[in-house]
Amino acid sequence: MRTDLDHLPPAKQRELERVVQILFEEFGDATAIATSPWKKQARILKVILYGSYARGGWVDEPHTAKGYQSDFDLLVIVNHEKLTDRIEYWSTAEDRLDRELAITRTLRTPVNFIVHTTAEVNAGLSEGRYFFMDIARDGIALYQSDPADLPEPQPKTPAQALAMAREYFEDWLPSARALEEGAAFYIDKSRLKEAAFSLHQATERYYHCVLLVCTFYTPHVHNLGFLRTQAERIDPRLIEAWPRETKADRARFEKLKAAYIKARYSKHYRITEDELAWLGAHVEALGRVVEVICSEHIEALERSAVA
Incomplete structure (x- = not known):
């Protein structure tokens, strides 16, 4: 999987660094009080940029007549299915990203992220789901604890x-x-x-x-x-x-x-x-x-x- 962001302007690269930092900080806070063994081992395994900012062709024209602006699209892969619970583990990250976009303006680009386990992503690829196949083909790893690529997709007939x-x-x-x-x-x-x-x-x-x-x-x-x-x-x-x-x-x-x-x-x-x-x-x-x-x-x- 690619790891380079050379096709993006420096300001966008810095924004993505900030976004990844926020995700890790808020995830760390959400899992800080750990009593069960699985929660003590809670990890983000990969953060992958997909969509227009990965492929190229994004739109960044919020002040034009159309007012359209592409979002950063991120896939976060975690090591336990319970960690995909958006309310319990990711709502504060969503709130903070929204706040830094709309209020403090430390971010200029809207952010959307989805959270899945490795098993869910691998199942999507083995079932030939185009969404996951596109991420495997075009995605850019912003963070990965293991540099191993995603498994080879198995397209549907x-x-x-x-x-x-x-x-x-x-x-x-x-x-x-x-x-x-x-x-x-x-x-x-x-x-x-x-x-x-x-x-x-x-x-x-x-x-x-x-x-x-x-x-x-x-x-x-x-x-x-x-x-x-x-x-x-x-x-x-x-x-x-x-x-x-x-x-x-x-x-x-x-x-x-x-x-x-x-x-x-x-x-x-x-x-x-x-x-x-x-x-x-x-x-x-x-x-x-x-x-x-x-x-x-x-x-x-x-x-x-x-x-």
Whole structure:
């Protein structure tokens, strides 16, 4: 696996050093009070940069009319399955990365990271999941306790890939659409918080759909910002679903993100019918793009299977 970052500007290289430092510091704090043997041996084995900053072709234009900026995408590999618990071991790292981006501004680039064990990564490669195969091919190790490469991927046959993509598509797309319909029902009943939660779930499932169909992998998170970033790496047409030129556009998306928790549990969560109408229109637009991308991908798999 590559370890060089010579293709990145020096400022980006320094940022990545800072990000790795934060991950280690917060992980160390989260595992500091160790009583069980497995926790005493808790280790980060690898930190791998993947996505546009690994391949090249990233976008860093937050102040332009489009306002789009690629994120750093990182895979953290740990030595025990319990260490993949995002709430218990990684939430403070997420909070700190967000704080250093938005408040202290010691970071200029948003960061997304996923956490898996070696066994999970190896299983993904042995099962021919494109997501892990792309990381094995293009990833750059920012840290590794063992320089051994990831195992050789075992790609699916064209027929296997087609069958799996169809199964994901036929499951997740109708599920997302049903939740869109549920949001409309709740709006009609003036149950606005329930409508917001339903739109959140529809959006989440659209992103899971396109990720699963196109990469055979989706992270187990409910954070729409994270899922949006992962999905937009697949096809830039997904970027157009969410305007982000103005503060109001970004604020409405943030309100949708917050709906997963706050629309269910917080008496202070407020959303208007106008905001729901705007969000509903863009969730619908997202669904249309997801259907096109997935259909095109399945058609390509069909051609490959026939050939």
